[in-house]
Structure formats: C-alpha cells, structure tokens
Amino acid sequence: MSMNLEREKAVLHGTQVAEKKSIDMSKILFGATVISMLVALYFIFIFAAEEVTMGAAQKIFYFHVSSAWLAFMAFFVTFVFSILFLVKRKRIFDTYAYISAEIGVVFTIIVLTTGPIWAKSSWNTWWVWEPRLITTLILFFIYIAYIMIRQMDGVWDKKARLAAVFGIIGFADVPIVFFAIRWWQTKFHPIVFGEGPSQKGGGIEGTMLVALFVSLAAFTILYSYLLHKGVSFEKMKLKVERYKEKLREDLEK
Amino acid sequence: MGFEFMYGAYSVAWVVIFSYMLILGKRHSKLKKEIEFLKQLEK
Numbered sequence A: 001m002s003m004n005l006e007r008e009k010a011v012l013h014g015t016q017v018a019e020k021k022s023i024d025m026s027k028i029l030f031g032a033t034v035i036s037m038l039v040a041l042y043f044i045f046i047f048a049a050e051e052v053t054m055g056a057a058q059k060i061f062y063f064h065v066s067s068a069w070l071a072f073m074a075f076f077v078t079f080v081f082s083i084l085f086l087v088k089r090k091r092i093f094d095t096y097a098y099i100s101a102e103i104g105v106v107f108t109i110i111v112l113t114t115g116p117i118w119a120k121s122s123w124n125t126w127w128v129w130e131p132r133l134i135t136t137l138i139l140f141f142i143y144i145a146y147i148m149i150r151q152m153d154g155v156w157d158k159k160a161r162l163a164a165v166f167g168i169i170g171f172a173d174v175p176i177v178f179f180a181i182r183w184w185q186t187k188f189h190p191i192v193f194g195e196g197p198s199q200k201g202g203g204i205e206g207t208m209l210v211a212l213f214v215s216l217a218a219f220t221i222l223y224s225y226l227l228h229k230g231v232s233f234e235k236m237k238l239k240v241e242r243y244k245e246k247l248r249e250d251l252e253k
Numbered sequence B: 001m002g003f004e005f006m007y008g009a010y011s012v013a014w015v016v017i018f019s020y021m022l023i024l025g026k027r028h029s030k031l032k033k034e035i036e037f038l039k040q041l042e043k
Helices: A003-047 A056-088 A091-123 A131-151 A156-170 A173-183 A206-252 B003-042
Strands: none
Touching: A003 A056, A003 A206, A056 A091, A056 A131, A056 A156, A056 A173, A056 A206, A056 B003, A091 A131, A091 A156, A091 A206, A091 B003, A131 A156, A131 A173, A206 B003
C-alpha cells in the first residue's frame, strides 16, 4: 500500500476523532439554539405587547426581521470569506463562504414567504412591486445563482474562484435592500429606526423592542449552529473524497 | 384578530428551518454510510 494511501487512511481515522469533537460542539450549540428559541418564543408571544391595529399578525414581524438579519449576516460572512479565499486560496474559507450563502438563501426564503403573509394582513395584497421587495427578490436570485455555480461540473478551484467573485459582487445588494426604504419613497415598509424621506421613524414599543432583540439573538445562535454543522459535514466530505481518490490511484497501480 | 396570518407565517418559517436541518442530517448520514463502506473495503 502506498505511503499516500496510508496518510489518507490516517486522515480518515482522524475524521472520526474530529467528528467526535465536532459532535460535542454541535451539542452545545444545539442546546443553546433550543433554549434561546424557547426564550424568544416566550418574549414574542407572552412578554411583548399586542399591537392595537394589526393584532396577532404583528407578531410575524419578529421572525420576519430576525430572518432578514440572519440572511444579511450570512451574506456578509460569505463576502468576508470570499475575499479571504481569493487572497489566501485556502479551501476552508471557500467552505465557510458556501455554507453561509446556503444558510442565507434558506432565511431569505423565510423573509420572502413571511413578508407576503404580513402584506396580506396589513396591506391587503400579497405582493407589491416596491423597492425593498424587489431588491430582496434580486438578492435571493443572486445567491441562488451563487449556489448554482457551486453545483456546476468542472474543476473545483475554478468554480470556487467564480463563486467567490459572485459572493463579493452579490453582497453589494445587501445595503441596497437595507437602505431601499430610506432612499426611495415608499408608503409600505415603515422605517422603525431613524428617519427617511417618506416618513419619520415610527419607533417601537418597549416590550416589542426587547422581544425583537431576544429574537435576533436566538437567530444569531441558530446561524452559528447551522454554520458549524454545515462546515463540519463539508470537511468530512472532503476527507472522504480525498481518501477515495487515493484508494483509486492505489488500485490502479 | 390576525391569528391565521400569524400561525401561517410561523408554520412556514419552522417548516423551512426544519427542512434545512433535515437536508443537513441527510448529508451526514450519507457521509457516515460512505465511511462505513470504506472501512469495510479496508478490511
């Protein structure tokens, strides 16, 4: 058996040790996620005051905003790791960028589905072609394209470079989504914090603000759990693939 | 008032989150099977 295969075998066995460590970390993060989610649900449904005009439908706000926050954060992480990958050319940076983009897409789906439900209850229509909704939809398609690049056939390095460039350029849409309601006149999306051209920041009631921050914290923990899980699987997959490659080479000799 | 919208939105959100976790779980079990297969191959 060649030295290469022996080395890869050791790596594969190392995978199991690394997996054990990873499982411990996963358990901690999973526990933290469950607890923080339960606390967030308590704050949303029991602690926070009910909005007078919208009633229970206003509670969509907490998950909708938190999902948007998580998606933005995920795309920012993709942006940072894409730059790091292009500079250092280390595969781990590419893995982080990819998994983070995937999580971002998942939570953009939540934003794009809970948003219309809110719209129907509040504006009596499922969809309005207004700046924030359009830019969010564009953001979703950008990162869907990013994931499609990753699924393409071809040399890994080439795909990773192309995806990294996409991840960097695509991030430009995130501030546009955020500032859309401030830059363009819109009567649909309220500005909760700060002032804009269309209306003054409406502010938010004290208990609602607390519930929102607890929810944001819970989603941030959920993000770290999903990222950790996704990256550890990708690392494992990579090691298995390398081992299989070496095994094939060894059998051919 | 508005309970149907609230339940609808929260259901959709949890379905999406759990579906993604299920996808991650499937990836994991597929890898585990592959490692087991390679171990058998070694023997």
